[in-house]
Amino acid sequence: MTDIILVTVTALVGLGTVIFLILNFSRRRTMASASHELQNVAKRMKCSADSSPDRMKQCSPPRHLETEELPCSSGDGPSASGLASSKRETHPNAYKEDKDEKKNFKHGVFKKISRKNGEINQLSKQKIKVMLSELKLDQRGSGDVVKARLKNHFKNQLLGEAGMETTCTQRRYDYICVIDFEATCDEPSPPDYLQEIIEFPVVLLNTHTLEIEESFTHFCKPVINPKLSDFCKVLTSITQAQVDHADTFPVVLNKVKEWMDSKGLGTTHTFAVAADGPWDMNYFLNIQCELSEIPFPEYAKRWVNLSKAFSNFYKTHRMNLLSMLTTLELSFKGRQHRGIDDAKNIARIAIQLLQDGCDLQVNESLQQD
Ligand SMILES: [Mg+2]
Structure with missing residues (x-):
C-alpha cells in the first residue's frame, strides 16, 4: 500500500515538473518573440524617420505607423509623393517603386x-x-x-x-505642381532685409498627357515691407496695386490647399511639387511661414528639383532656368521673373524631360535646423 502511495506521489511530482518546464519554456519563447518584435518596430521607426528617398525604399514601416511616420505623408493635406498610405499600397505607382527594387x-x-x-x-x-x-x-x-x-x-x-517596364509606360506621379515664388527685393539689398512672397503661382502638369492642365497665380500682400521697391516692380512687373489688393500669405496658402483638394491631389491622384532649384521651398517659403507664424505645408517638404533632375539626366552641369531652356534650344515664353511665366517655362522643361524618358521624382527635401 505504502509502495503504491509512493509511486503515485513520485509520478504526480514528475508530471508537475514536466508541466512547469513546458509552461516556463513557452512563456520564455513568447517573451523572446515579443522582444524581437519590439526591436524590429524600433528599427523600422528609425528607418522611417530618415527622409532620404533611397533610404525609404529600403525600409518598410509598420502598417499602423505609415501615416504618421513616413516623411512623405501628410497630417494636414496631400503628401509630396502623392497618396495617403492606404492608397499607396494599391496604387500602380507603389507597385512601380517595388518593382524598381526587384529589377x-x-x-x-x-x-x-x-x-x-x-x-x-x-x-x-x-x-x-x-x-x-x-x-x-x-x-x-x-x-x-x-x-x-x-x-x-x-x-x-x-x-x-525584353518585356520589361519602361519610363514611357508608367509615370511616378499623375501630376506635377510647378511653383515659382516671387518675393519683395531691393537693390542694393539693405542688411537683414526679409523677403516676403508676393506672387504664388501654380502650374498643374499632367504627366500622362504631358500638357499643362491648369495654371493660376495669386498675389500676396507683403506686411513687413508693404511698399514695393522700384527695383522689385521693374524686375517682376508686379505693381503696387496688385499687392495692395491681394490677400496676405496665409490666406493665399489656404486657397492653394483648397484648390489642390478640389483637384484630388494626394487623394485621387498622385502628385509632386516641382521647382527649378532648392530655394523656393528652402528659402522663400521657409522664411514666409516663419514670418506668418504658420506651419510649413507638408506637401512642400519634399519636391522635384528640376535643375538637379536636368543635370543628372542630360549629364550637364547644374543650370538656372534660362540656361536649361537654351540647352534644350527653347526660348523663354512670357515675362522673366513673373512667377506664373517662370513656372510655365519650368513646366516646359519638365515636359521635355518626361518626353525624353526621365523618370522625374522627388529629389530634394526641406533643410531644417
Ligand atoms: Mg521666378
Whole structure:
C-alpha cells in the first residue's frame, strides 16, 4: 500500500515538473518573440524617420505607423509623393517603386543597353540628329541633350522588347505642381532685409498627357515691407496695386490647399511639387511661414528639383532656368521673373524631360535646423 502511495506521489511530482518546464519554456519563447518584435518596430521607426528617398525604399514601416511616420505623408493635406498610405499600397505607382527594387540588373538586356550607349557615345552630334530625325524624334538641344534622348529611345526599345517596364509606360506621379515664388527685393539689398512672397503661382502638369492642365497665380500682400521697391516692380512687373489688393500669405496658402483638394491631389491622384532649384521651398517659403507664424505645408517638404533632375539626366552641369531652356534650344515664353511665366517655362522643361524618358521624382527635401 505504502509502495503504491509512493509511486503515485513520485509520478504526480514528475508530471508537475514536466508541466512547469513546458509552461516556463513557452512563456520564455513568447517573451523572446515579443522582444524581437519590439526591436524590429524600433528599427523600422528609425528607418522611417530618415527622409532620404533611397533610404525609404529600403525600409518598410509598420502598417499602423505609415501615416504618421513616413516623411512623405501628410497630417494636414496631400503628401509630396502623392497618396495617403492606404492608397499607396494599391496604387500602380507603389507597385512601380517595388518593382524598381526587384529589377534584375543581371538581365542580358542591360548589357545590350550598355553596348548601345557605347556606340552612341562614338557618334557626332550631326549623326545623332540624323538618327533622331529618322526616328521622328525631337532634334532640338545641345550635344548632351540629343545624345541622352537617343540613348533613352534605344533603352526603352530594348526594355520593351525584353518585356520589361519602361519610363514611357508608367509615370511616378499623375501630376506635377510647378511653383515659382516671387518675393519683395531691393537693390542694393539693405542688411537683414526679409523677403516676403508676393506672387504664388501654380502650374498643374499632367504627366500622362504631358500638357499643362491648369495654371493660376495669386498675389500676396507683403506686411513687413508693404511698399514695393522700384527695383522689385521693374524686375517682376508686379505693381503696387496688385499687392495692395491681394490677400496676405496665409490666406493665399489656404486657397492653394483648397484648390489642390478640389483637384484630388494626394487623394485621387498622385502628385509632386516641382521647382527649378532648392530655394523656393528652402528659402522663400521657409522664411514666409516663419514670418506668418504658420506651419510649413507638408506637401512642400519634399519636391522635384528640376535643375538637379536636368543635370543628372542630360549629364550637364547644374543650370538656372534660362540656361536649361537654351540647352534644350527653347526660348523663354512670357515675362522673366513673373512667377506664373517662370513656372510655365519650368513646366516646359519638365515636359521635355518626361518626353525624353526621365523618370522625374522627388529629389530634394526641406533643410531644417
Ligand atoms: Mg521666378
